[in-house]
Amino acid sequence: MTGKLFDNIKTSSDRFELRLSGSGGQGMIFASVVLGEAIGLAEGKNVVQSQSYGPEARGGASKADVVVSSQEIFYPKAMKLDLLLAMTQEAMDKYYADLKEDGILIVDTSLVTSVPTDKYYGLEFTRLARHEIGQIMVANVIALGAIAALTGIVSLESITNAVLSRAPRGTEDKNKKAVEVGYNEAMKLKK
């Protein structure tokens, strides 16, 4: 191989690849669909959402990817992640290598104890869910708020609306609050 071809490739697109990862039951797929709707419908960008299926999706590390671009998205799968959300240690260990060198790493520090870099945003999503909202189920929604704050890829309003349009009836207030908690906590880190 000459290497000539690969040395000369220039990527000019604004393609942005996110992976939400954790374990089955943490709502990573749900969160990725909400994120896809918020970015694709409200922000008007192209998105491709995909997820792992089958035995891989039961227990163990579960992942859901969202590829975003203002141009046509050719390749539908993530190639090198711009953002990784790791909600468990297993997901952290399994997917960290897929993150770009300057990619954004967001970690649930209530469950992940060992992070292979010091360049990351750590938030205790699960603990916040239990203490601030009273339900650990909404940890994924808190993480969505944090992603909005840390990337600006979607506005607080858009992500809130997208969450509410999919939230079961009667859970609107909790979900709205969860997005806000995530957004505000992440904004503190950003400063």
Add this chain to the structure above:
Amino acid sequence: MATAEKQKSDVVLKYLRPKKKFPSVWCPGCGNGIVMGAFLRAIDKLGYDKDNVAVVSGIGCSSRLPIYLDFHTLHTTHGRALPFATGVKFARPGMKVIVITGDGDALAIGGNHFIHACRRNIDITAILINNYIYGMTGGQGSPTTPSAAISTTTPYGNAEKHFDPCDLAIGAGASFVARATVYHTPQMERLIGEALEHRGFSLVEVISNCHTYFGRLNRQGDPVAMIKAFKDNAVAKARAEKMTAEELKGKFVIGGLYRSDKTEFCDEYQKVVDAHLVK
């Protein structure tokens, strides 16, 4: 008497395709023609509009029957007549849909479709002509071939047990089940008429003669001898109820065997959809 016969054949002629050439594919003396006559007379009595009748069949001697009839006719793949008929019926629930099938077609290759059509209780009338053998392919054993009987694939006697199509249908959920023979033609005509008028899945098993293969291989004689044996071995349901198992050995029960008024599939589908969507 001659006039009565003439009237009978006129009724049949009314429903035969003007453009289809006879003679039929069946051997002289085959019971399939007798079933066709009874079926057409039953339809005529009920006064069905030809345009509102679809007759569906699979593969085998009996499955050639619809070809001669001036209805909508669908001659399909082996064993699949019932699912094809299910498609027709569900798409046009107002249409009378009849399946003509045989013991191999309905119970071997089509056995799964048979039990599920029964279970669904979809409004289809299945006329199963049971001659205990595969005729079209030349005399092989079928799921109704009796134990020890000879066929070309059971040359030393059948080692398998056989299905009772009526018991199978009742067990699987059919809501009208009857048995007739090609000897008892007025009863067959009446039972087919009742089956057609019943809303739900109805089965009429008609015991028929394949003298060419089953009769010859098992030394049962010519068509007349075989049909006479049906007369001798048939027991009316009311009488059978008073007989012991020992007395019923080698016999078969004829007449209306089972009937229930459970809901029909197309009706039920509409009902659940309406109940949910019209709010």
Add this chain to the structure above:
Amino acid sequence: MAEKQKRLLQGNGACVQGALYAGMRFFAGYPITPSTEVAEGSARELPRIGGRFIQMEDELASMAAVIGASVAGMKSMTATSGPGYSLMQENIGYAYITETPCVVVNVQRGGPSTGLPTKVSQSDTMQARYGPHGDYTAIAVAPSTVADTFSETVRAFNLSERFRTPVTVLLDEVIAHSREIITIPEKGEIELIERVKATVPPEKFVPFEMTPNKVSPMAAYGEGYRFHVTGLTHDPMGFSTNEAKEIGPKLNKLRDKIMNYTAEIEKLRIEMMDEAEIAFVSYGSVSRASLQAASLARSAGIKVGCVQFCTVWPFPDDTLKEVLSGCRKVIVGELNMGQIVHEIRRILPDDVEVHSVLRYDGEIITPMQLLEKLEEVL
């Protein structure tokens, strides 16, 4: 709020929406991964518009019911995957010989046999052409995006009604399960084609009439035309025949009604082919890796283009030859051990190099794999 008709849908969901748009009123199917969402969506949506959904006892029965409903006048569809597609072949053959319009969606997964239920594949490409026994000509379309899945499903219905033939939608697991934004077109935005109906008096009706374009007008059961339909080779009246002088014309009819109109059926997407010396050729989800690879290679100054066929069968021999006429080298990517590559080798001159990137391990071909092959053959 977003515009009303924009939605984030999976390929399988877009397939249902496309079918409904095209006028599907009947669906019969049997659950199988990765196609099940097509059945589930149809079960939900059809009753709302007066349509009908039925879960049959197996795929043989599903295909049979679909044909029965189409003969009774309803636009009908089924959806399945690998093993189910194999089971359906018997009655797909029946639909070919009886010239019954219907749509069969095959969300391809790895095989043979139970194979890889949740993994992507394109190994049914040849089965979509030669699945049932006997001679016939097949039509198959292959979407590569969620939006495509909608429009290709509409096109599949149109082609099936236009040519009175079953049409296969060759989806694959990647498209079927990815979610993308699609804009559902307004009614009338995409032209819908309906089967040509019989208009002659019933006594003059010839159900398999040899018309100039070899497509016979069709009547539905219950419309006053009583006719016979059989899987036996038949004469124009629909009755079985063993006459050589009738058998030949019937089989020619099955072929010619399609092959004389390939221009109406062909559909290619041609990108970056200006001055291209090398082309990536592919269909389905692999086309997206090809587009990605080609655009990256173009940024490095290499004259690479991309050709995607949206219609896989009939194979677009002449058009593809023309499109690739300036290329010295072609790289074919497919998710199997090499199926469509043989068609491409067949049509190209001997001095054109045809290279393959094949993948059959359940994963999609990546742009990087294609670029590596490109670098190797440069």
